[in-house]
Amino acid sequence: MKPTDIAVPDYFHKVVDCQWACPAHTPVPEYIRLIAAGRFDDAYMINWTSNVFPGILGRTCDRPCEPACRRGRVEEQNLQKAEPVAICRLKRVAADSKGDISKYLPMTPSQKNGKRIACVGAGPASLTVARDLAPLGYEVTVFDQDPRAGGMIRSQIPRFRLPEQIIDEEVGYVIDRCVTFRGGVRINSMKKLLDEGYDAIFVGTGAPRGRDLDIPGRKEAGKNIHVGIDWLSSVSFGHISKIGKRVIVLGGGNTAMDCCRTSRRLGGTDVKVIVRSGFDEMKASPWEKEDAMHEGIPILNFLVPKEFVHDSGKLAGVVLEKVEAVYDAHGRRTLVPTGEPDEQFECDDVLIAVGQENAFSWIERDCGIEFNDREMPVVDETTFQSSLPSVLFGGDAAFGPKNIIWAVAHGHEAAISIDRLCNGEDTRNRPSPMVNLISQKMGIHEWTYDNDISNELRHKVPLREQKIALKDINVEVELGFDQKLAFDEAQRCLNCDVQTVFSSPLCIECDACVDICPMDCITFTEDGEEQELRERLSAPAPNLSQDLYVAGALKTGRVMVKDEDVCLHCGLCAERCPTGAWDMRKFLLNMTHAGPGCRSRK
Numbered sequence: 001m002k003p004t005d006i007a008v009p010d011y012f013h014k015v016v017d018c019q020w021a022c023p024a025h026t027p028v029p030e031y032i033r034l035i036a037a038g039r040f041d042d043a044y045m046i047n048w049t050s051n052v053f054p055g056i057l058g059r060t061c062d063r064p065c066e067p068a069c070r071r072g073r074v075e076e077q078n079l080q081k082a083e084p085v086a087i088c089r090l091k092r093v094a095a096d097s098k099g100d101i102s103k104y105l106p107m108t109p110s111q112k113n114g115k116r117i118a119c120v121g122a123g124p125a126s127l128t129v130a131r132d133l134a135p136l137g138y139e140v141t142v143f144d145q146d147p148r149a150g151g152m153i154r155s156q157i158p159r160f161r162l163p164e165q166i167i168d169e170e171v172g173y174v175i176d177r178c179v180t181f182r183g184g185v186r187i188n189s190m191k192k193l194l195d196e197g198y199d200a201i202f203v204g205t206g207a208p209r210g211r212d213l214d215i216p217g218r219k220e221a222g223k224n225i226h227v228g229i230d231w232l233s234s235v236s237f238g239h240i241s242k243i244g245k246r247v248i249v250l251g252g253g254n255t256a257m258d259c260c261r262t263s264r265r266l267g268g269t270d271v272k273v274i275v276r277s278g279f280d281e282m283k284a285s286p287w288e289k290e291d292a293m294h295e296g297i298p299i300l301n302f303l304v305p306k307e308f309v310h311d312s313g314k315l316a317g318v319v320l321e322k323v324e325a326v327y328d329a330h331g332r333r334t335l336v337p338t339g340e341p342d343e344q345f346e347c348d349d350v351l352i353a354v355g356q357e358n359a360f361s362w363i364e365r366d367c368g369i370e371f372n373d374r375e376m377p378v379v380d381e382t383t384f385q386s387s388l389p390s391v392l393f394g395g396d397a398a399f400g401p402k403n404i405i406w407a408v409a410h411g412h413e414a415a416i417s418i419d420r421l422c423n424g425e426d427t428r429n430r431p432s433p434m435v436n437l438i439s440q441k442m443g444i445h446e447w448t449y450d451n452d453i454s455n456e457l458r459h460k461v462p463l464r465e466q467k468i469a470l471k472d473i474n475v476e477v478e479l480g481f482d483q484k485l486a487f488d489e490a491q492r493c494l495n496c497d498v499q500t501v502f503s504s505p506l507c508i509e510c511d512a513c514v515d516i517c518p519m520d521c522i523t524f525t526e527d528g529e530e531q532e533l534r535e536r537l538s539a540p541a542p543n544l545s546q547d548l549y550v551a552g553a554l555k556t557g558r559v560m561v562k563d564e565d566v567c568l569h570c571g572l573c574a575e576r577c578p579t580g581a582w583d584m585r586k587f588l589l590n591m592t593h594a595g596p597g598c599r600s601r602k
Contacts, residue, residue: 001530001550001559006501009435012587014547015564016497018087021068023409025433025591026050028065028087029497033449035093036490038483043094045104050591051091052128052174052408053153055166058092059478060157062254062285062403070496070565073543074519077566083458085492086481093486095166106135108178113137115422118198119179120187123151124404125204125395127174128411132594133418134178141198142179145186149175152206152396153404155233156255158262159474190363190391200390200418203377204407207356207396213250217308221315225308228259228353235262235473244348246270248318250305251353252282257289259351260297265473272345273299274318276335278325291477294463295470304335306342308350317346356401376400383427384414392417415594423599431592437585440498440571447584449498451571454491495569497587502560504553506581513573513582514538521563522573527552537561 004011013020018028027046034043047054069084076082115138119126122144130140148154150171153162175181187193193201210227212218218225224244228251234240247268249260252275263271273292275282279301282289289299303320310316320343323335358376363369370378370387377386377393384392394410396402417427440448462479463469469477481489514522520539527533534541534548541548541563549562574582592598 001527001533001548001561003552003559004547004550006437006499006549009433009587009589011547012497012499012589014545015070015499016587016589017068017070018065018085018496019589022051022065023406024051024412025409025589026065027497027589029493029495030588031094032085032087032090032490032493033495035090036450036487040094040097041099041101041104044098044101047091047094048101048173049593051405052131052411053124053170053404054091055095055170056153056162057405057408058088058090058095059162059166060153060403061088061091061405063088064403064405071492071494074494074566074568077519077539081457086458086461086489089461089478089481090486090489093481093483096480097483097486105173105177108134109137111137112139113422115139115199116197117141117418118143118193118196118201120193120201120203121151121205121395121397122146122149122171122175122181122183123204123206123395123407124153125397125407125411125414126151126202127171128408129202129204129394129415129418130179131174132412132415134174136419136595138418138422140179141182142175143182143185143187145184147183149181149183151204155236156229156258158232158235158258160261160265160469160472160477161258163474163476188362190367190369194367194391198390199422200392202411202414202418203391203393203397204395204411205359205397207358207401209357209359210255210352211355211357213305213352213354215305215307217310220313221308221310223313224315224348225350225352228255228351229356231351232258232262235266240266242267244268246347247272247349247351248345248347249273249351249353250318251275251355252277252284252299253353253355254284254288255356256351256353257284257292259353260292261295262473263349263351264295264297264470268349271297273297274303274305274320274345275299275301276304276323278302281325295466302335303343309344315347315350317344318350319344356396358397358400382413382430383417384410385417385421385427389421389427412591412593416592416598419594419598425600429600431598433592434588434590434597436588437499437501438588440584440586445575447498447571449495449584449586450491451495451498451569451584452491453494453568453570454488456488456492458492459485459489494567497589498569498571498584499587500549500562500567500569500571500573501583501585502549502551502562503581503583504551504560506579507554507560508579508581509554509556509558510578512576512578516572516576518570518572519563519566519568521565521567523561524554524558525561526557527559533561537563539563539566541565
């Protein structure tokens with residue numbers, strides 16, 4: 001096999017999976033170590049620099065980092081229950097335990113650079129753009145039709161999941177320090193906004209329109225049939241405070257889970273979720289489904305709504321057709337009727353949560369912005385620019401509904417494009433991250449990081465007592481980890497960013513590292529093709545998605561092969577090695593945001 005070139009940082013992306021799986025590439029192991037050390041301010045600022053909303057995301061993120069966590073793979077290989085580190089909830093610990101971090105926040109310069117930027121919508125994508133650009137001297141104005149900033153963070157996430165004071169605090173770090181916020185201002189014409197002479201316009205309006213269902217009875221019983229995201233917004237802003245006792249929620253995504261759990265708190269005693277797909281195919285996050293079922297809400301699958309039953313305009317129930325999944329030779333799924341009798345559920349209210357759509361009626365089609373056949377703007381996936389280069393899109397407005405962390409990542413990239421655009425540079429020339437490998441040696445057998453590996457399973461986040469949680473829609477359900485639980489959970493992290501680095505010239509092939517490795521992940525063997533080599537390692541390495549670490553030029557002509565998939569990064573190999581051929585080095589990757597670091601040196 002070809003020796004591994006660890007000078008190419010892409011190799012370590014597959015080892016520090018959690019960081020690379022995060023759209024904003026937050027340095028996960030680094031902030032988890034700081035939490036374990038009780039350095040909560042520092043842990044928060046690492047998050048804030050990267051993902052802008054640590055307290056919000058620590059409660060609401062869809063956690064793409066956690067399925068990537070190598071802890072789950074290591075436990076699976078040891079025939080344990082595979083559970084990733086609770087990365088998301090540890091992020092919340094940093095937010096809940098920090099002190100006054102205002103002194104660490106960047107100051108907005110009094111001297112502006114003469115460039116004016118407009119952000120339409122005050123959601124996470126726009127706020128990220130504003131946060132990145134304002135400290136550079138840009139004059140940023142954020143417009144939103146709602147009087148308070150936050151976008152879908154404020155309007156669609158229930159308070160029992162995300163308290164308003166958390167929104168106010170973290171949105172305030174941007175709005176109160178960096179920008180001009182024009183709340184209660186609806187932008188009705190892109191042409192008029194373009195005429196105001198902004199150097200760039202960022203559109204971060206989300207996907208504000210919920211999909212409806214056009215089936216018999218929809219109009220007649222419309223008084224008690226509500227589009228889910230609109231209904232959630234009305235609840236958030238205090239326009240709706242009750243619902244009928246019997247509620248049916250149609251849909252299988254996270255919005256449906258928010259709708260059903262909100263209904264339980266507004267008077268719904270018999271709340272059901274009806275989903276057309278199977279349980280495992282639902283778009284809702286697994287923990288969102290668990291939370292709903294924990295509150296006594298059944299999820300009924302493979303049922304498709306056919307008709308809303310009504311009596312003189314009053315909703316009486318929903319007729320549902322039973323379906324099953326049938327797969328063709330290419331694995332494509334089709335839902336087909338089973339032929340069984342239709343089912344009918346009585347109800348007082350129905351909430352439709354079957355998806356969201358964008359609404360761009362305010363953008364004139366002759367203003368220079370090209371739209372595709374789905375009525376979505378044509379957006380460059382690298383620069384986030386539209387066909388009108390000075391107009392950029394991000395978040396749900398760019399490519400459809402996703403989670404907050406994706407909107408933040410879009411905002412960072414759009415800010416880079418705006419900064420380069422305003423400085424006359426090529427927006428497609430993206431800045432490289434800062435990468436370094438730093439030895440963690442303190443002595444022969446000591447490291448700067450705690451290399452003890454906890455054998456504990458993932459700790460559960462404590463919940464508020466249900467009879468209290470269901471009584472008040474503003475009472476937060478999750479209590480979060482206290483500092484003791486946070487420390488214990490942080491100890492489960494495998495420090496994947498602290499790499500085992502091997503130097504062939506120093507190796508005497510004594511196999512001491514092989515003897516001491518608790519995972520049998522190091523093998524000295526004859527070279528060969530990757531497929532057969534994987535099978536004859538000390539412990540076979542079947543996960544082809546994880547690269548092997550290969551080093552040649554040994555005196556015997558053999559190669560050293562390490563299976564990165566199950567390595568604990570415990571450092572025992574480096575402690576045992578008599579010649580220092582092994583070292584533990586921290587792989588530091590910091591993404592470059594807008595600013596001098598993203599521009600060419602002149």
